[in-house]
Amino acid sequence: MATQAVERTPGTTDEKSYCIKRDIETSTREAETDENVVLQNEREIATHVISVDDDPSLNPWTLRALFIGLGLSAFGGSLAQIYYFKPQTVFVSVMFLAIISYVIGFAMETFIPRHGLLRYLNPGPFNKKENAFIIIMASAAANSALATEVLAVQRLYYNITPNAGSSIFLLFSSQLLGYGIGGLMRGILLYPSKMLYPGVLPLLSMFDALYRDGSEARRKLKVFYIVFTAIFLWEIFPEWVFPLLTGLSIFCLAAPHNATVSRVFGxxxxxxxxxxxxxxxxxxxxxxxxxxxxxxxxxAQLSSFIGYVLCIVVFATVFHNNIWESRNFPFLAQLLFYENGTVYNQTLILNSNYEVDPTLVAEQGLPFYAGTWIIALLTTNLALAATFTHLLLWNKDDLRAAWTWMNMDTLRSWRANFDWKFWEHSGKREVPANTEDLDPHYREMLKYPDAPNSWYLLTFVLSFIVGLVVIYKTNSTLPWWGFVIAVLLASVSILFFGALYAITGLGLSIQTLVQMIAGYLHNGRPMANMFFVLYSYNTVSQALLLLRDLKIAQYAKLPPRAAFTAQIIGTLLGAVLNYVLMNSIIDSQREILLSVQGTNIWSGQQPQSYNSQAIAWGGLAHELFSTGQRYQWVPLSYLIGLVAPLPFWIIHRYWPKLHMDYYYTPIICSYIGGLSVGINSSVVSYYMVAFLSQWWLRTRYPRWFVKYNYLVSAALDGGTQVMVFVLSFAVQGAAGAAHLFPEWWGANQGGNYDHCLSL
Known part of the structure; x- marks a missing residue:
């Protein structure tokens, strides 16, 4: 449209108005241009998808936040431990806690009067930082601590009941040890933009929709509510009324009695x-x-898809060619078996001290694994080893900062400035003169007093000392030097696997690696293996949880000291509740937990599996996995994994146009064994949604991607998890007898829901 030229006299009001109008139009055009830019890297995603703005006046230190946080921590910690002993495991998700805390906080704001003593429970509008404080506290509690698994195995299979004091301190030390190490690595694994933590983006996108004012925020909130309600109602069908929708397979419907079809397409x-x-x-x-x-x-999606395709080929090849006598056993299984395919009775190879007796092993014979589970163990080791090489080749600059403190000048500076009165630390941080290279979210956090390294160091030291004491008080059979090795192994693993998780959003479990190491260090002692895994694998898991929650705090601009307080309170409260409920359930359901099948209400499947792995690795590592033995390639695959990333790096160095830097070797290796357990009918749909979102929408409609991708994903997760929680108690047996939907073609209650042959 043509515009009429306006003559302006310098210095007049007309000129000033024109300049203001020009600035507004320029900024608007830039904003529109920004919205149509395809987001290419982590910094662009973190600054476009999530608001960088901060309101320092918002106060997270309210009695309301503490009240809701403690309540949801008690709820989440209790529920997580109850579900640990259920045949149907439901995890209490962060998204679920976020939605429930928002509903409770908004209700308290609306209905509690703001006068008298009640004003402390309703100091004003429920704000974003209160909600973040609650979520971090509750999510720290809403996990079944691995130490309760160790204590449950001791009680169920070894008739050992450590005293309450030792047990509680075992829980505290194992849960907080990773917090201390992870907190000391925040400079490399938390603050930089590259450490994106993709899994928390939907939560923060939902926060922006819930708490930002303006017409744009209201439109986003409307979209959130529509999607949330739609998926909430929809989940009734696949979860209860029409479970065939869990996996619709044309091949299963066409050949419902074919075993091969069931193995491949079911x-x-x-x-x-x-x-x-x-x-x-x-x-x-x-x-x-x-x-x-x-x-x-x-x-990361593309790398996992390559691994998924290879997984199908490898699994089919191993089973078809009867490698490791795979045809004698179920196609997918995680238990130990006799050679004839029956379940291995591990109690028959233990002596009175609950150590593996070679004479009894000779009588029973060595156990077997399903071939696909061996591939899963093998590829897990491939992936773990490849992680070290891959990150050193492609991300060495990102990791180098983690070790910059290891020089004499830094150590002398620490000693000169050390003050044992850590509680008096002001938390003030030096702001660099040039802050352009800093992550914008982290830059906003510099105004708040930090939870200094001395707090995390003290957490680590106390946890280490307590852990060293309780391994002797709980009859762990793990020597002090084994404990030290476990902690050192965890410290190195946190750096590498923490970086992989932060960058890609995909985590790798080091459980098989540390079980293997413990098996050779403490051969014949399955209980020592369990405690070694507790203080290595669990330490890494806890560190990644701490860093993930601290990233939520950084994105939500929750002051670091509030985040630290919330995590410590939630972790300690959750651990105590885990212990109390674990003992209560074992006391009342011991025989059921020891049975192979359990009931539709209680099951000991998880402690059974943990104990079986401890027997195999802790008691029979040399007999099963050493060179020349049946499963020798499981540990040898670790050596292969160390060199797996090298071809990609060499090709990229000499032929960069082939873009070998686009592939994550550890993820490819990991997903080659990714279909070894669980419900696999969702994989094709998963990648359809993934490429639709992260490729088609992101590149073709970047404006929609920025505004709605993570918001819609949050609504889908939130609505689903709320309905799954409701159905778990209402009809799926979480609180008593299950009430399955009446049998019909879409609900094949007597077999597989997709009508494939039950093997």
Whole structure:
């Protein structure tokens, strides 16, 4: 449209108005241009998808936040431990806690009067930082601590009941040890933009929609509520009324009595098959496959897809060629078996001291694993080893900062400035003169007093000392030097696997690696193996949880000291509740927990599995996994994994146009064994959603991607998890007898839901 020129006299009001108008138009055009830019890196995603703005006047230190936080911590910690002993495990998710805390906080703001003593429970509008404080406290509590698994195995299989004091301190030390190490690594694993933590983006996108004012925020909130309500109502069908939607397979419907079809194309039930070309319409399983598919970066998605394709080929080859006598055992299984395919009775090879007796092993024979589970163990080791090499080749500059303190000048400075009165630390941080290179979210956090390194160091030291004492007070059979090795191994692993998780959103479990190491260090002592895993694998898991929650705090601009306080309170409260409920359930349901099948209400499947792994690795590592033995390639694969990233790096160095830097070797290796357990019918749907979101929407419609991708993913997760929680108690037996939907074609209650042959 033509515009009429306006003559302006310098210095007049007309000129000033024109300049203001020009600035507004210029900024508007820039904003529109920004909205249409395809987001390419972590910094662009973190600054475009999540608001960088901060309101320092918002106060998280309210009695209301503490009240809701303690209540949800008690709820989440209790529920997590109850579900540990259930045949159907439901995890209390951060998204679920966020939605519930928002509802409770908004209700308190609305209905509690703001006068008298009640004003402390309703000091004003429920704000974003209160909500973040509550979520971090509750999520720290809403996990079943691995130490309760160790204590449960001791009680169930070894008739050892450590005293309450030792048990509680075991829980405290094992849960907080990783917090101390992870906190000391915040400079490299938390503050930089590259450490994106994709899994928390939907939560923060939802926060922006809930708490920001303006018409744009109201439109986003409307979209959130519509999607949330739609998926909430939809989940009734695949979860209860029409479970065939969990895995719709044309091949299963065409050949319902063919065992090969079931193994390859089936996947709607646990350990059924590979789910090839099955379509899943249940967001619970799509989102739980490897995290929300709308949040994982495309590079990581592509690498996992390559691994998924290779997994189908490798699993089919191993079973078809009867490698490791695979045809004698179920196609997908995690238990130990006799050679004839029956379940191995591990108690028959233990002596009175609950150590493996070679004479009894000779009588029973060595156990077997399903071939696919051996591939899972093998590829896990490949991935773990490849992680070290991959990050050293491609991310050495990112990791170098983690070790910059290891020089004499830094150590002398620490000693000169050390003050044992850590509680008097002001928390003030030096702001660099040039802050352009800092992550914008971290830059906003510099105004708040920090939770200094001395706090995390003290957490680590106390946890280390307490852990060293309790391994002797709880009859762990783990010597002090084994404990030290476990902690050192965890410290190195946190750096590498923490970086991989922060960058890609995909985490790798080091459990098999540390079980293997412990098996050779403490051969014949399965209980020592369990405690070694506790203080290594669990330490890494806790460190990653701490860093993830601190990233939530950084994105939400929650002051560091509030985040530290919330995490410590939530962790300690959750550990105590875990212990109390674990003892109560074992006292009342001991026989059921020891049975192979359990009931539809209680099951000991998880402590059984943990104990079986401890027997195999802790008691029979040399007999099963050493060179020349049946499963020798499981530990040898670690050496292969160390060199696996080298071809990609060499090709990229000489032929960069091939873009070998686009692939994550550890993720490819990990996903080669990724279909070894669980419901696999969701994989095709997962990648369809992933590429639709992270490629098509991000590159074709970047404006929509920025505004709605993470918001919609949050609504899908939130609505699904609330309905799954409701159905778990209402009809799926979490609080008593299950009430399955009446049998019909879409609800094949007597077999696999996709109508494939039950093997």
């Amino acid at each position: 996947g709607s039930n646990g350990d059924e098959g590979l789910g090839l070309l099955s379509l899943c319409f249940d967001w619970q399983y799509i989102s739980s496959n490897a995290g929300n598919p709308m949040t994982i970066p495309l590079k």
